[in-house]
Amino acid sequence: MAKAKKDSASYEDRRRQLLRAATVVFARGGYLGSRVGDIAREAGLSYGLVYHYFENKEAILNALFQENWGLVLKVVTDVHAQGGTLRHKLEVIAGFLVEAWRQQPDLVEVVMLEVVRSPKFLEKANLAAFLELLAGLEAIFAHHKTTGEVRDDVDPKLAAILLLGQLEVLLTGFVARQFLNSDDPTLLDRSRDAVVSVMLGGVAVPSST
Amino acid sequence: MAKAKKDSASYEDRRRQLLRAATVVFARGGYLGSRVGDIAREAGLSYGLVYHYFENKEAILNALFQENWGLVLKVVTDVHAQGGTLRHKLEVIAGFLVEAWRQQPDLVEVVMLEVVRSPKFLEKANLAAFLELLAGLEAIFAHHKTTGEVRDDVDPKLAAILLLGQLEVLLTGFVARQFLNSDDPTLLDRSRDAVVSVMLGGVAVPSST
Amino acid sequence: MAKAKKDSASYEDRRRQLLRAATVVFARGGYLGSRVGDIAREAGLSYGLVYHYFENKEAILNALFQENWGLVLKVVTDVHAQGGTLRHKLEVIAGFLVEAWRQQPDLVEVVMLEVVRSPKFLEKANLAAFLELLAGLEAIFAHHKTTGEVRDDVDPKLAAILLLGQLEVLLTGFVARQFLNSDDPTLLDRSRDAVVSVMLGGVAVPSST
Amino acid sequence: MAKAKKDSASYEDRRRQLLRAATVVFARGGYLGSRVGDIAREAGLSYGLVYHYFENKEAILNALFQENWGLVLKVVTDVHAQGGTLRHKLEVIAGFLVEAWRQQPDLVEVVMLEVVRSPKFLEKANLAAFLELLAGLEAIFAHHKTTGEVRDDVDPKLAAILLLGQLEVLLTGFVARQFLNSDDPTLLDRSRDAVVSVMLGGVAVPSST
DNA sequence: CATGAATGAGTTTTCATTCAT
DNA sequence: TATGAATGAAAACTCATTCAT
Numbered sequence: 001m002a003k004a005k006k007d008s009a010s011y012e013d014r015r016r017q018l019l020r021a022a023t024v025v026f027a028r029g030g031y032l033g034s035r036v037g038d039i040a041r042e043a044g045l046s047y048g049l050v051y052h053y054f055e056n057k058e059a060i061l062n063a064l065f066q067e068n069w070g071l072v073l074k075v076v077t078d079v080h081a082q083g084g085t086l087r088h089k090l091e092v093i094a095g096f097l098v099e100a101w102r103q104q105p106d107l108v109e110v111v112m113l114e115v116v117r118s119p120k121f122l123e124k125a126n127l128a129a130f131l132e133l134l135a136g137l138e139a140i141f142a143h144h145k146t147t148g149e150v151r152d153d154v155d156p157k158l159a160a161i162l163l164l165g166q167l168e169v170l171l172t173g174f175v176a177r178q179f180l181n182s183d184d185p186t187l188l189d190r191s192r193d194a195v196v197s198v199m200l201g202g203v204a205v206p207s208s209t
Numbered sequence: 210m211a212k213a214k215k216d217s218a219s220y221e222d223r224r225r226q227l228l229r230a231a232t233v234v235f236a237r238g239g240y241l242g243s244r245v246g247d248i249a250r251e252a253g254l255s256y257g258l259v260y261h262y263f264e265n266k267e268a269i270l271n272a273l274f275q276e277n278w279g280l281v282l283k284v285v286t287d288v289h290a291q292g293g294t295l296r297h298k299l300e301v302i303a304g305f306l307v308e309a310w311r312q313q314p315d316l317v318e319v320v321m322l323e324v325v326r327s328p329k330f331l332e333k334a335n336l337a338a339f340l341e342l343l344a345g346l347e348a349i350f351a352h353h354k355t356t357g358e359v360r361d362d363v364d365p366k367l368a369a370i371l372l373l374g375q376l377e378v379l380l381t382g383f384v385a386r387q388f389l390n391s392d393d394p395t396l397l398d399r400s401r402d403a404v405v406s407v408m409l410g411g412v413a414v415p416s417s418t
Numbered sequence: 419m420a421k422a423k424k425d426s427a428s429y430e431d432r433r434r435q436l437l438r439a440a441t442v443v444f445a446r447g448g449y450l451g452s453r454v455g456d457i458a459r460e461a462g463l464s465y466g467l468v469y470h471y472f473e474n475k476e477a478i479l480n481a482l483f484q485e486n487w488g489l490v491l492k493v494v495t496d497v498h499a500q501g502g503t504l505r506h507k508l509e510v511i512a513g514f515l516v517e518a519w520r521q522q523p524d525l526v527e528v529v530m531l532e533v534v535r536s537p538k539f540l541e542k543a544n545l546a547a548f549l550e551l552l553a554g555l556e557a558i559f560a561h562h563k564t565t566g567e568v569r570d571d572v573d574p575k576l577a578a579i580l581l582l583g584q585l586e587v588l589l590t591g592f593v594a595r596q597f598l599n600s601d602d603p604t605l606l607d608r609s610r611d612a613v614v615s616v617m618l619g620g621v622a623v624p625s626s627t
Numbered sequence: 628m629a630k631a632k633k634d635s636a637s638y639e640d641r642r643r644q645l646l647r648a649a650t651v652v653f654a655r656g657g658y659l660g661s662r663v664g665d666i667a668r669e670a671g672l673s674y675g676l677v678y679h680y681f682e683n684k685e686a687i688l689n690a691l692f693q694e695n696w697g698l699v700l701k702v703v704t705d706v707h708a709q710g711g712t713l714r715h716k717l718e719v720i721a722g723f724l725v726e727a728w729r730q731q732p733d734l735v736e737v738v739m740l741e742v743v744r745s746p747k748f749l750e751k752a753n754l755a756a757f758l759e760l761l762a763g764l765e766a767i768f769a770h771h772k773t774t775g776e777v778r779d780d781v782d783p784k785l786a787a788i789l790l791l792g793q794l795e796v797l798l799t800g801f802v803a804r805q806f807l808n809s810d811d812p813t814l815l816d817r818s819r820d821a822v823v824s825v826m827l828g829g830v831a832v833p834s835s836t
Numbered sequence: 837c838a839t840g841a842a843t844g845a846g847t848t849t850t851c852a853t854t855c856a857t
Numbered sequence: 858t859a860t861g862a863a864t865g866a867a868a869a870c871t872c873a874t875t876c877a878t
Contacts, residue, residue, distance in 0.1 A: 010837095030328045032241035036873060046839045048875085057873065086413070113326060117382050118239075130383065141412065154412045158403040161384055162375045169374025173326045174339065179370070194367040201411040203350065203363045204295070223862085244847065255864050260849070432841080448746040450659035453868060464843050469870065504831070535740060535800045537657045548801060559830065572830045576821040579802055580793045587792025591744050592757065597788070612785040620828040621768065621781045622713070637858095663852060673860045675854085684852065 015053045017043050019067075022060045027106035031061050031114050062126070065115040068107060069129050072097070076136040086144040090196045093137075094167060098192040101171045101180075113172040134160050159199070166195045224262045226252050228276075231269045236315035240270050240323050271335070274324040277316060278338045281306065285345040295353040299405045302346075303376060307401040310380045310389075322381040343369050368408070375404045433471045435461050437485075440478045445524035449479055449532050480544070483533040486525060487547050490515070494554035504562040508614045511555075512585060516610040519589045519598075531590040552578050577617070584613045642680045644670050646694075649687045654733035658688055658741050689753070692742040695734060696756050699724070703763040713771040717823045720764075721794060725819040728798045728807075740799040761787050786826070793822045 021043035025034045036057050040047035054060045079092045101108040115126055137160035144150040150159075169175055170191055180188055230252035234243045245266050249256035263269045288301040310317040324335055346369035353359040359368075378384055379400055389397055439461035443452045454475050458465035472478045497510040519526040533544055555578035562568040568577075587593055588609055598606055648670035652661045663684050667674035681687045706719040728735040742753055764787035771777040777786075796802055797818055807815060 014837095028328065030241065032239065033328055035871085047873095048839055048841095049837080051874070052837065117322060117326060127383075148414060150412050151414050154406075155399065155403060157388075158400060159407070159412050161378055161388070162403060162407050165374040165376075165378025166371045167374070169370055169377055174330060174336070175370055179366075190364065191367055194364060194371060197363075197411075198368070198371050198408065199411055200413045202407060202409040203359050203368050204409045205357065205360050206415060219862085245849085246847080256848090257850085257865060258863055260851095261862065266848070428841085446746065448659070450657065451746050454870080455868080465869090466844060466871085467842055469872095470841065475869070531744060535744060537655065537660055539801060545801070566832060568830050569832050572824075573817065573821060575806075576818060577825070577830050579796055579806070580821060580825050583792040583794070583796025584789045585792070586796055587788055592748060592754075593788055597784075608782065609785060612782060612789060615781075616786070616789050616826065616829060618829045618831045620824075620826055621777050621786050622827045623775060623778050624833060641858095662850085674852095675860055675862095676858080678853070679858070 011053075014045070014049075018045070018050060018053055019060065019064060023064060023104070023106045023110050026061065026064070026110045026114050031057075031118065061110075061115060061118075064107070065111055065126055066129070068111045069115075069126075069133070071100075073129065073133050073136060076133060076140070080136065080140050080143070086140065086147075086149045087196065087200055089140055090163070090199055091192075094192045094195045097167055097171060098188055101176065102188060105171075105176060109172045109176060112168055116168075134164065137163060163195070163199055166198065170195065220262075223254075223258075227254070227259060227262055228269065228273060232273060232313070232315045232319050235270065235273075235319045235323050240266075240319075240327065270319075270324060271333070273316070274320055274335055275338070277320050278324075278335075278342070280309075282338065282342050282345060285342060285349070289345065289349050289352070295349065295356075295358045296405065296409055298349055299372070299408055300401075303401045303404045306376055306380060307397055310385065311397060314380075314385060318381045318385060321377055325377075343373065346372055372404070372408055375407065379404065429471075432463075432467075436463070436468060436471055437478065437482060441482060441522070441524045441528050444479065444482070444528045444532050449475075449536065479528075479533060479536075480542070482525070483529055483544055484547070486529045487533075487544075487551070489518075491547065491551050491554060494551060494558070498554065498558050498561070504558065504565075504567045505614065505618055507558055508581070508617055509610075512610045512613045515585055515589060516606055519594065520606060523589075523594060527590045527594060530586055534586075552582065555581055581613070581617055584616065588613065638680075641672070641676075645672070645677060645680055646687065646691060650691060650731070650733045650737050653688065653691075653737045653741050658684075658745065688737075688742060688745075689751075691734070692738055692753055693756070695738045696742075696753075696760070698727075700756065700760050700763060703760060703767070707763065707767050707770070713767065713774075713776045714823065714827055716767055717790070717826055718819075721819045721822045724794055724798060725815055728803065729815055732798075732803060736799045736803060739795055743795075761791065764790055790822070790826055793825065797822065 018039060022034075022039045025038045025042050028034070029038070036050055037047040039060065040050050050060075054063065075096045076093055079089045097108065116130060134157070138156045141150055141154065141156035141159040145152065145154065145156065150156075170180070180191065227248060231243075231248045234247045234251050237243070238247070245259050246256045248269070249259050259269075263272065284305045285302055288298045306317065324330065325339060330336060330339070343366070347365045350359055350363065350365035350368040354361065354363065354365065359365075379389070389400065436457060440452075440457045443456045443460050446452070447456070454468055455465040457478070458468050468478075472481065493514045494511055497507045515526065533539065534548060539545060539548070552575070556574045559568055559572065559574035559577040563570065563572065563574065568574075588598070598609065645666060649661075649666045652665045652669050655661070656665070663677055664674040666687065667677050677687075681690065702723045703720055706716045724735065742748065743757060748754060748757070761784070765783045768777055768781065768783035768786040772779065772781065772783065777783075797807070807818065
């Protein structure tokens with residue numbers, strides 16, 4: 001029994017191990033630029049073993065997306081359901097992503113960039129998940145137009161898109177790799193605050209708008 | 210003379226032809242996901258000919274970046290040099306990119322996404338060009354802090370990054386391909402205005418900030 | 419253990435198999451004139467497998483050289499260290515090469531001709547090995563000047579070079595392929611003797627020199 | 628008329644120019660390792676022009692061989708016909724080749740090595756020319772057995788082969804490229820003398836043989 | 837489960853040769 | 858003649874995937 005339990009635990013462990021390795025490898029070289037063997041080596045396993053846990057290379061990427069994108073979506077959905085000000089909701093959403101990046105920068109980068117930007121993205125079930133997130137953000141902005149917190153002339157969908165763009169540029173690609181990896185420990189929090197602040201009030205002094 | 214002129218023009222023409230084809234192909238399938246043969250077929254030429262005009266596949270991508278990124282940089286530099294309000298500058302910059310996308314969406318997408326987001330980006334001369342643009346935007350925000358148009362607590366570099374993120378998400382990847390390609394001919398202009406508007410005043414109603 | 423041993427032996431076996439096939443193929447068509455696929459077919463394996471055992475095509479040639487040139491060098495070094503007459507040493511050296519050719523004519527040809535005569539030879543570590551052999555032969559001739567067996571006016575280095583030339587022409591290229599492959603089983607031995615004989619006493623009758 | 632003459636002269640000139648360039652290029656990188664374009668560039672011409680003067684790449688190599696091998700063959704034939712001692716004949720033959728190398732090292736190297744050692748050598752008319760030279764040398768040694776200058780136990784064909792090997796190793800490949808290209812202006816002559824000397828009397832002191 | 841040998845389709849790149857100008 | 862654009866066969870090399878052990 002102990003053995004069986006250990007084995008089944010081992011199965012999940014191995015799978016996690018491979019996903020973690022894939023995250024590192026994909027973040028480093030991109031999906032197409034990475035080899036299955038790279039992932040196995042990063043995990044300290046043989047590359048043949050990868051096919052015991054995943055159908056193929058693409059399934060690894062999909063697993064990474066599907067097992068993590070839902071978390072983001074849940075945060076958006078939940079924070080909206082729980083109510084509160086727009087500022088609060090933006091703070092929670094941006095805070096979650098920034099914190100996620102702090103914990104697992106590679107994972108955030110891969111999920112946000114590698115999947116979303118993949119040329120095959122549109123052909124996949126992932127598209128629906130991405131649209132769901134967008135819709136979630138859009139719903140928030142739309143709702144707060146009714147509360148008077150958001151200006152009438154704001155297009156909720158555009159606002160959602162622009163918010164996503166800010167978070168994406170911040171947490172993926174060059175900026176995250178170089179800019180955020182600085183010595184300044186407050187930089188990440190200031191960046192998060194900047195996103196919220198820009199979304200809410202832009203950069204202009206109140207009277208000059 | 211006419212002949213010589215025609216010949217040398219022909220050389221440039223063919224090169225342009227290949228770059229245009231590469232733009233289409235890279236936009237469709239990504240750099241790594243595209244074959245040199247695809248570019249040639251798109252151009253209606255043989256794949257061997259590609260190597261008369263470019264050292265290798267990567268040189269095509271670099272040419273696309275280097276011959277176009279400078280244009281964006283020039284717009285940022287010039288508009289800042291010519292003075293005016295921050296709003297004006299943001300309108301010009303966002304307007305230029307939106308117009309560029311309208312004219313050549315594939316080119317904008319490839320240059321902004323395929324090169325800048327490439328994992329090999331950091332190893333290349335391209336990095337310097339990217340940093341230059343970021344510095345140009347940063348200079349604008351920094352300057353307008355001295356004019357009182359930008360709040361004191363705004364980090365110019367972060368503002369530059371977030372602006373870039375908004376433009377990038379809008380003009381590349383999924384959003385541009387699906388959202389902007391709608392029937393609504395005003396959408397593109399409204400998107401541009403939204404970027405300027407969010408950067409300047411966010412989405413909140415003035416008093417509620 | 420048996421399994422592990424078998425496996426590791428299998429790895430070496432396959433590698434040998436490929437080297438043997440490469441020897442045949444290179445001897446037939448030259449290094450540049452042979453395709454990796456030819457080697458694989460000669461070995462009865464797929465060409466992809468070649469790259470499991472060797473970095474690339476050139477590495478195969480280098481392996482052939484490095485794993486065999488040392489044997490020749492050892493014979494020269496050892497026979498000199500063990501002392502004896504110059505005649506004896508030349509007989510051993512020439513005898514070794516002739517015997518090697520008898521056993522594996524392709525291998526001798528490839529190592530002596532394909533590597534040594536390659537235009538890229540000078541750029542490689544192989545050069546040092548070649549010079550070592552030349553130095554070994556030179557040392558022998560130099561030594562036997564001190565014993566009085568070699569004339570004072572003989573340049574040891576030149577003698578070494580000329581000896582090498584005789585052996586090379588005999589065992590490589592056209593001569594070996596056509597002349598030595600005759601019905602006469604004594605031809606090979608007579609050739610070896612001729613090299614020794616010419617080096618020692620030339621072809622002239624003693625008094626007529 | 629002047630024009631026509633100039634043109635026809637120009638044709639031969641161009642052909643020579645290309646052959647000279649091909650010699651340099653083939654000596655540097657080998658036949659298979661050289662490109663038609665390399666030859667054209669070395670000659671300062673366009674590569675398309677090469678095909679006005681030669682059927683194809685191989686025809687260039689054959690022209691080099693056929694237009695020069697005959698010279699060597701003629702020297703051997705003539706010196707034998709004119710009579711004299713074996714020493715004299717060897718001196719003339721070796722002297723001719725050494726002098727040829729001094730004048731045009733690349734040409735000697737290409738003709739002796741690139742053609743003779745080519746894997747396709749056997750399939751070609753060149754084989755006959757090579758065998759003719761060998762026969763010529765063999766005839767000399769055979770003849771001087773009848774004059775008593777050559778020992779009875781000497782195999783004329785083997786002697787011819789070994790002589791060829793000495794000359795070949797000396798004037799081609801590594802030795803010529805590195806050893807003979809030294810500062811010592813007497814080295815070349817001493818090498819020639821060494822070949823003659825070794826062929827005639829070997830290296831041993833007369834009594835010790 | 838685990839390993840890595842084996843396969844071969846797929847890609848990049850090279851380059852001899854042709855041919856329109 | 859002279860040029861070099863154009864072609865495409867050919868070759869090196871990669872790597873996802875399979876499968877025997």
